[in-house]
Each structure stands twice: as C-alpha cells, then as structure tokens.
Amino acid sequence: MKSFARKLLCISKEAEGGQASVMQMRHTVAITYKSVGTQTLVDRGTQTAPILGGRMFSQQKSLSKFPVPPLQQTLYKYLLQLQPLVGPEEYEQTKQIVDDFGKPEGMGEKLQMGLLQKFKRKDNWFADWWSDTAYLGYREPVVVNVSPGIIFPRQDFNSLEGQIEFAAKLIAGLLDYNYQIATQTLAVDMLGGQPLCMDQYHKILAACRIPGVKKDKFVVFPPYQVNSPRHIVVAHNNHFFALEVLDEDKKPFSLSTIYHQLKNIMDQSQVAAVPLGLLTTEHRNTWGKVYKTMKKDATNYHSFDKINRSLFMVCLDKSTHAEGHSFYDNIAREALYGGGSRSNSGNRWFDKTLQFLIRPDGGVGMCYEHSSAEGPPIITLVDHTLDFIANVLDSIDKPADETADIERLEFNINSKTVDIIDEAKSRLESLGDELQISIAPFTEFGKNYVKKQMMSPDAFIQMAFQLTYYKLHGEPTATYESGSLRKFQYGRTETIRSLSVDSQVFVKAMLNAASQPSEKVHLLRKAVAAHKAYTKDAMAGDGIDRHLLGLKLMAIEIGENVPEIFMDPSFSKSTHFRMSTSQVPAKHDLTMCFGPVAPDGYGLCYNPHPDHINFAITAYNTSPETDSDKFSRALRESLLEMKEALETAPPQSRL
Ligand code: COA
16 A cells, blocks of 8 residues: 555544545535636535545645755755854854864754654655654643634624524534545645645644653544544534534535534533533643543543544633733634633634634634644635625525434533632633734735736735844844745644845844935845745755754654754754744734743744735733734834835835
8 A cells, every 4th residue: 555545544543434445435515605706606526535535635646755955965965054043152153063063074064864763764754853842852741832723704693593503504614614625635745846845734633642741643534434433523612523424425414403503512501511621721641640530530531532532612601801912813812722711712612623713703723733734734724614604595584494413512520629619710821911912904006916016925025024133132043934844744834044144234224314215125126036046945955954853853753862053052043033923814804913932032934915014912911021012013114114115215226
C-alpha cells in the first residue's frame, strides 16, 4: 500500500469497529439548495463516491518532499536576520558560535547528516517532530495559547428560534462539506499554479485531541471508514448530547428533523449542568490525569468516545455581554475561551477539532483545535457553509420526517474532579481578565489599493506592523508570520521573518521628520520586495526556523548536548516573537484571532479584502508594555501614513 493511502487509513486504537477499510458509498444528498454562482436549483440526487485517491487527492503523489536546506545557507541567513535585532558586540560573539557550529566536520555537519538520512526514510522528515513540539507535546492550555477563534459576520436573528434555525442550517452546510470529503470531490487547492497537499482536509471533521499525562494524541475517524461516525455533539447549558445527523446509509437527515431535535435538546437541558467542559481549558498534564482516571468508568468512557468520534460540535450558547467590549470583541472571547465561566466556557469541549458557537443574538463563531490543520482548510469549510446557508431553500418549520437519535452524554464526576473544575474555573477567569482583544476592521483601503501600487498586500501589511511596533516600543522585535509549506507532502508551515535590515531602514525613514515622501516610498518598496523574497524562499523550503529546530531535535535524538548556537542569548532573542502574525484570507467577512505567543507580545491576525482589512489584535494586561487598543490605533495611523507617502511622492518616484 502506498504510504499516503496508509496514512489516510490510520485510525485510533480507541476507534470502535475494528479495522478500517475503504468502501464505495452510495449517498444521497437530500437537502436542496441553490448552487452558488449560477443560482439554479440543484438536487444532487444519488451519487457514487469514488474510492480512495479521488479528485481531492489526485495530485498527492506528485508533491515534492519537504527538503533539508543546505547547512551553510541556513547559518548565513540566520546571521543576516539577527543584524537588526542584536548589537554589534553580541553579533560578533554569535558569529563565532555559528562559525564553530558550521565548520567542516563540526557538530552542525553531523546533525545535518542525521537530517538527510531522516529525509530519505520519511515522507516528511519534520512532520512528526512538528506535531509533537508545536502541538501534542505542548503542555500549556490549548485555549488562547493554541486554538484560534473565528468570528462570523453578525447574523440576522435575535431570538432562540433564530438561533436554532441557524444551527440547523449550519449543521446541514457542514454535512454537505463532509460529503465532499467523504467522496473526495473537493477541488485540489492551488497556490501560484501549484497543487497543495490536501492531507489536512480529512483531519478536521470527526477528529479530536485526546489529553495525555505527558503528551496528547490526535484521533480521526474519516468518513470513508467502516463505522465512521454519524453523529455530532450538541452542547447546551453545559450538557452534551450526541445527535445523529446521518442515517445508516450516511444520508443527512432533513433540515426540519435536525431543527426539531435541536429544540428537543434545548428542552431537555433547561437547568445548567456541572461545567465539565472547563477541564478542557486546563493545563494538559492536569487534564490528562483527570481524563485517565475518569475514563476507567464505563459511562465516562462511552461519553468521551462519543465526543471524540463526533463529526463536530455545536454549542448553543446564551447571549452574555462583558461590559466595555464591543459585540465582536465579545464573540472573539466566546470563540477563544468561551467568554468565562459565567458566560459559555463550560459549554465547550476545547479538545474537539471543530466547535461552532451560536448565540440567540446573532453572534456566531467557532474555535478550532490546531493539531491537525492550519486556518486555510478551516476557512474554506466555513466559506462553503455560509454559502450553503445563504442558499438553503428547504422549509425548516415542517414536522420532522425521520427519527434522529438523541443521546444525553452522562458523566460520573467525583468530588475531587469537582474541585479540579473549580480550579479550572478560577484559572480561566484570570486568563480572561488578562487577555486584551481588539477586533479592528480597517476600512480606509484594502488589498486592491496596494495591488494598484504594484506591491504585495501581505508584505505591505507586515511593514505596517513593523512601523507600528517600533513607534510604540522604540525598538524592533523578532516577528513570526506563518507561511504555507503545503506544496510539500504533509507540509504545515514555515516562519516568514518579517523583521529585516530593509524593514528597519524603512521604519526609521518613516519616523524621521526630515525624510521626503519619495525616500519613504523607495524604502517601502525595497522592504516589501525583501519580505516577498523571504516569503518565496520560506515557502519553497528554504526558510531557517524549521531547519534550525530540526538540527536541535536531532542533537537530542542522538544523545548529544544541545549545541551552543541554541543556548546563545541571540538565539533566544531571535525566537522571542513579540509579534506573532498570520494572514488568513476568507471570501466571507470573517475575522480570525489568536493569543500572543509571548507574554509581552501581540497576536496579530489579518484577513485582507479588496476594500478593507480585518485585524484581530491580542495582548496581555500582565505586560505593562503592551496594549491591544493602542496597537490597533497606531496600526491604523501607520497604514494611513504609508498611503500618504505613496500619494504625496512625486509621480516618477512612486514606482
Ligand atoms: N503587484 C500587484 N499585485 C500583487 C503584487 C504586486 N507586486 N504582489 C502580490 N500581488 C497580488 C497577488 O497576485 C494576489 O492577488 P489575488 O488577490 O488576485 O490572489 C494578492 O496580491 C495577494 O498576494 P500577497 O499579498 O503577496 O499574499 P499571498 O496571497 O501570496 O499570501 C502568504 C502570502 C504568506 C500569507 C501565503 O502564501 C500563505 O502562506 N498563506 C498561508 C498562511 C497560513 O497557513 N496561515 C494559517 C495560520 S493558522
């Protein structure tokens, strides 16, 4: 069996139903909706799913393997990016250490040989290491630290009725997407004319992170597997219910059936339950220990299994509003950590890969657990679902025409666990109090304006971040931008380092009252070009961060001491990312948000649209130096100053 197919069939030991196998599925899509674009009525009728290796995975075998960059190239680039960050003396000391590491037959060469051997053996030499270090071995709580939130545009309802109706349509839209994954009919994603790895798409539905005492694991139950799940989990008032949404032939139940069952669930959970879901906001070791003990009880085991295997989770929330925050700031809080124990944090299961929240006041969002995928596949799913919802034609308020099972998930909770839930509650309250979130759409211009100036919008925004940070802090900082590595088999991300010698020269010119607009524009273009060049290199496998981490992990793997290059203060400085940034584009007016990675830093997520840019900025109150609102105001000012320079420079100097 080809290794890719083998991976597709890899299932958890916890899965019921024994061996996985591939099968031909007969599947009828029962819900009628207008196809987007053509606005015609579409009834897909009965379709036969292709076997594994269908359209969605058709390019998989043609993808290259993620390369190991040449050692000297990485060391040269590492020193280059340190230049704006460390003083001359520190730089000279670090250069000595780097030269020593990279000398012929030195430690660097030995570790590089190890990586090259690993490259030969594996589909992706870095994938398991990344999964372990960035996700499953990470022990801090997943809330705010790991799992991003997504804020949907406010929906047009303001009642419990509207909440349930929207939830039913959302479920139907997600099932339609699940159908495309089951039949592998999704189009292959392309970037710059090149196909991308589609592996992440089959790891987002019916997937879950499972807490462990020292390390977590990730499980997935793909739809083409025998006994693949046919239920979702609905959370209401801290209760969890398994709701069957596909019949035995894997055909989705009708909208009206789902709608009536959601009403039943609400009726059955009027009194709030013990907020067990708060445990999923805990430190992973703490939660891992509780989970291990709890699952010895057969009832708990069954309920955990139902949650783990479910296709996704829908949280029917109450509308709460924290004083002093805007509507969207509140939804961001709900998405990132449930808004606190007095809000909806107990009505969540943060280990679940996909969790959607719907409030009666039209507030909608989601939280996703990051182990298996980056933002783009999730956003594609959300865009699809919102298109589906906008075009559903079926009437919802007719009697249910089928019987979809509802099962209340019961838990046996002892007094010790109740104490741990209480501790989780206070820890989460503190986290919520410390977190600042500013959801700040910038409406003066969008990516089309930047494109007309013949510049990359992404690089332009990154330069605005550099300018803003320097204005507020009087010094530069190491900056992380996520760049996709999906052109490689099982590729995830590489760091695009936005701070460069060129970005610093540009920032200083912008802040120098004597600089002329023509000089500012010239330096802006140079900095944007340097950023774009780094981006291209990083996405082609010639970045430095994954390689450096690989060299360090190789040293540990073969029992060597961690080399000095990684113990050097310059290395700590260059990986102390006080700006952690990511672009997540979406067709709909969505805003993604995530927490800062450094306690004294910012989380900066942006979604550029043709005529505006959505920004989500986070920081912690605990740092006296950072303030998300202040950053947001200064960022707006920076973007306008950059535009002003472009428009006031003499025409011949603008290009
Ligand atoms: N002149 C005119 N137009 C230009 C231009 C120039 N000099 N440079 C770029 N453009 C255009 C592009 O053609 C593109 O056009 P489109 O809107 O028609 O698609 C648009 O501007 C945007 O390009 P750019 O701003 O350069 O960014 P990008 O779309 O190439 O994205 C990354 C850059 C790094 C964000 C992207 O490649 C990536 O890796 N995304 C994934 C990040 C990720 O995984 N995030 C998730 C973390 S959870």
